[in-house]
Amino acid sequence: RPSTYAMILNTIRMREYVQMEKRAFKATPLGLLVNRLLIANFKRVMDIHFTAQMEKQLDEVEAGKLDWQEAVGKFYSDFSKAVKQAEKNMAVPQQETEFRCENCNSKMVLKWSRRKGWFLSCSAYPKCKTAKDVVYDTLGNLKVIEPKKSKITCDKCGKEMVLKQSRYGSFLACSGYPDCRNTKPVRIDKQTGEMIVVKMEEVHETCPRCGSKLVIKLGRSGKFLACSAYPKCTFTKSISIGVNCPQKGCGGYITEKRTRRGKIFYGCSNYPNCKFAVWDKPISQKCPQCGGLMVTKYERGSDRPIYICINKNCGYRTSTIDEKDNGQDGS
Structure with a gap:
């Protein structure tokens, strides 16, 4: 409906289903993937005839000719069944690429996760756990994001740490991943470009499991308390x-x-x-x-x-x- 156009356009842009090119919307790889999955798993809802039928029913509800609970009830009965079926059967497809794994020479496949977005994973997983961050350029070409070396040594295993990006900003990760999962918060000096490790804030509280100090960390759900002995101790607590x-x-x-x-x-x-x-x-x-x-x-x-x-x-x-x-x- 016209009253929802602005909201819909804003939503698909915020979710990165489309991007603007020369004042026109162009579907992103994520948008194409979502569209493909919806068509495969919600055929009735994605059918244009279904949309026309719903528009007609909404007009009848507005005119007082149809009870809204009856209209919603008919829709929800079939829709809830489709959702349950999709939860069981829907799987995000993986796509082969021209890239090769640097550790075992197997083909790298393109995958999607809610946490990381698009990334490359070795097709030999779980035997080989090599993964690479990727991005699509303005022409739609897939580019590997090579981690930037930091000259900062991992205090857990002695290997060099590399700069990585997450939706929450920059951080340092051990180049020995997945054998070493050590990470550190970091900030970049805007003038010099120097990487400065941000010291984790300690609190006046000890871990109830091992007695180590608790520190404040930032995760997907915001700030939380974690044991400073991680990964040996995985205790966490909300603040x-x-x-x-x-x-x-x-x-x-x-x-x-x-x-x-x-x-x-x-x-x-x-x-x-x-x-x-x-x-x-x-x-x-x-x-x-x-x-x-x-x-x-x-x-x-x-x-x-x-x-x-x-x-x-x-x-x-x-x-x-x-x-x-x-x-x-x-x-």
């Missing part, structure tokens, strides 16, 4: 923002997390047993009217925060909070 989970009987605490696309949200440390989550940062001060959880919001055009109760039946809001009452009460 509290100082607010207890408001769900009755939960006993968890609120932590800062990130979506797959990097957007910050706040969720319970007891996930998945507790699925409480909000987009706006909670504060420990309770609502003075109902005792509910309050969150920090910024209204459009203003850099000054307001504090709002999340209880829809309350609606309390204020521009000031009692700093004494807003102390740490989480774990």
Whole structure:
């Protein structure tokens, strides 16, 4: 529908299904892959006749000729079956390339993962675990991203560390991977280009498993606590923002997390047993009217925060909070 055009175009650009070339949209390799998988696994939904039928039903709902629950019920019954079938059978195809593995000379195949995006993997996997990061240039050609040498020695095995990229920025990884999985956060000096290892921030807490110090790390879901003895000790723990989970009987605490696309949200440390989550940062001060959880919001055009109760039946809001009452009460 015309009212959804802008939202749809924004979504397919944000998800990198298309890119702009000379003021026109061009499908990316990821977009072509998603399209191919959808057609193969959701034939009815991808059929243009189905779209026309749904448009007609929506018009009937708008005119009061068709109950919306009946229309949605008919669609969802078949759609949910297709989703379950796709979960069992859908597999992202791998594509052979002209590249050869530098370790065993087997062919390299192009694969996709949610964490890394496109990458090359040795076709002899799992016997050979060689992998390479890749990127498509503006002409659609596949280019291997060679890791940049750092002249920094791995403190675990003595091999040189190399500069790599993730969706969260640059980091150093041991060139001895997968035998050595040591990584270090790094920042690049904009003037000199020098790689500077960022010292991991230690906290006044020890690992309950081995007694080593805990350090703050950044992962897919945001900051978290990890044992400094990794990989010998794999203990991890989420970081509290100082607010207890408001769900009755939960006993968890609120932590800062990130979506797959990097957007910050706040969720319970007891996930998945507790699925409480909000987009706006909670504060420990309770609502003075109902005792509910309050969150920090910024209204459009203003850099000054307001504090709002999340209880829809309350609606309390204020521009000031009692700093004494807003102390740490989480774990």
